[in-house]
Amino acid sequence: MMDKPGTDFIHLSVMPREVLEYLAPRDGGVYLDGTLGAAGHSRLILEASSPGGRLIGLDRDPAALRKAAQVLAPFGDRALLRQSNFSEAPAVLQDLGIDKLDGILVDLGVSSHQLDTMERGFSFREDAPLDMRMNPESDEPTAADLLSELSEEELANIFWELGEERFSRRIARRIVARRLENPVETTRQLADLVAGALPKPKGGHRIHPATRVFQALRIRVNDELGELQKLLDVAFDLLSEGGILVVISFHSLEDRMVKLCFRREASSCVCPPRMPLCVCGHAPRLKLLTRKGVKAQQDEVDGNPRSRSAVLRAAVRLP
Ligand SMILES: C[S@@+](CC[C@H](N)C(=O)[O-])C[C@H]1O[C@@H](n2cnc3c(N)ncnc32)[C@H](O)[C@@H]1O
Ligand SMILES: [Zn+2]
Structure with a gap:
């Protein structure tokens, strides 16, 4: 059956x-x-x-x-x-x-x-707006909103607590520095920013370096x-x-x-x-x-x- x-x-x-x-x-x-x-x-x-x-x-x-x-x-x-x-x-x-x-x-x-519908913004396989809300009709903030509104410390805590991202502080610092000039609005922008903030391990990354940050943001966006x-x-x-x-x-x-x-x-x-x-x-x-x-x-x-x-x-x- x-x-x-x-x-x-x-x-x-x-x-x-x-x-x-x-x-x-x-x-x-x-x-x-x-x-x-x-x-x-x-x-x-x-x-x-x-x-x-x-x-x-x-x-x-x-x-x-x-x-x-x-x-x-x-x-x-x-x-x-x-x-x-x-x-x-x-x-x-x-x-x-x-x-x-x-x-x-x-x-x-x-x-x-949800992951495979690129315009929902859960994935960085293609470039799309950073939404990540499971209910895109809700009034709740999107992932892009959080990246532009939360403090550096709040962002670092999200990446650390919800994503176990070791370089949470470094990534949060980069986001805050970058948003002074340009907001981080798309999946690619965030994925590239994270990849650029992390040290390159010998032999390359096991998973895409932005995976943990995306997971953490998604968990937070949807509480x-x-x-x-x-x-x-x-x-x-x-x-x-x-x-x-x-x-x-x-x-x-x-x-x-x-x-x-x-x-x-x-x-x-x-x-x-x-x-x-x-x-x-x-x-x-x-x-x-x-x-x-x-x-x-x-x-x-x-x-x-x-x-x-x-x-x-x-x-x-x-x-
Ligand atoms: C892993 S999928 C479920 C798959 C499903 N069990 C099946 O067999 O097809 C999770 C679903 O739960 C929904 N979801 C996640 N958190 C929710 C919540 N707090 N309230 C209602 N729906 C939620 C998501 O929108 C998503 O469609
Ligand atoms: Zn007792």
Whole structure:
């Protein structure tokens, strides 16, 4: 069912087998896909929960929503799609009159479609305006706006914290020096500026020297860590007893947030470590289904390099 030939978008969905294994969609269940993208996972969830399962699909990107609507058309009104950030899921569900969910999936980050659409500005393979907003219709600042408005220190912190870029300060200094004359407005301008700011290693760079800066800016432009934290704060309230949360992350900071949240919510005590007796009265709200983060299997990594950095964690809501 999962590997039908001709369904190319399914091959772009990361860890499809594992998503189905942990989410275990069932007939009559109600599921939320917070990151529809090309609806590869959503389609699998709808197939696995036939004939009565329902799916609410969210994406902040209007282009993803249009694509998902096409892919999921055969499922008719079993699929309800809305343009929204997944942090707003509680409001969307309330609007739809849905109280509790049997499962939630988020597959974080950008889609290959977003990366490959040059004018969105996520990639430096071709020259394009530095936008990087997953929702280009929003009023939020673009990557170019941030490069022209933030202080040198703020820029350096973004590159360091979100991109682990060792030369964050040097790059930030170059950007600020350059923008006194000309704003940095396109992907090529930024990629060239970063490449010019870094020392050339012997034997060349392993990845393009601007990769980490682009990743960091994208995460910041879309407040990806803030979105994830807000989702983690509400997800277990949205699940019914036995409901399951599955998160696929691609960045160590995201995975750390998920791990810490799961650990805390699964614990029967959250007192500070030096307390002699438990005084918190914390009741575990979930049970972990994955003790360690699950990685994609080798056959998948061979066919879809993006899956290499994916980590999946899942937990089930307790009464
Ligand atoms: C990796 S893709 C998802 C691919 C999808 N699971 C599939 O199988 O086709 C991530 C998608 O989530 C969307 N997205 C990322 N963060 C979001 C957020 N906070 N709220 C809503 N959508 C988000 C992006 O616009 C993108 O389309
Ligand atoms: Zn305690």
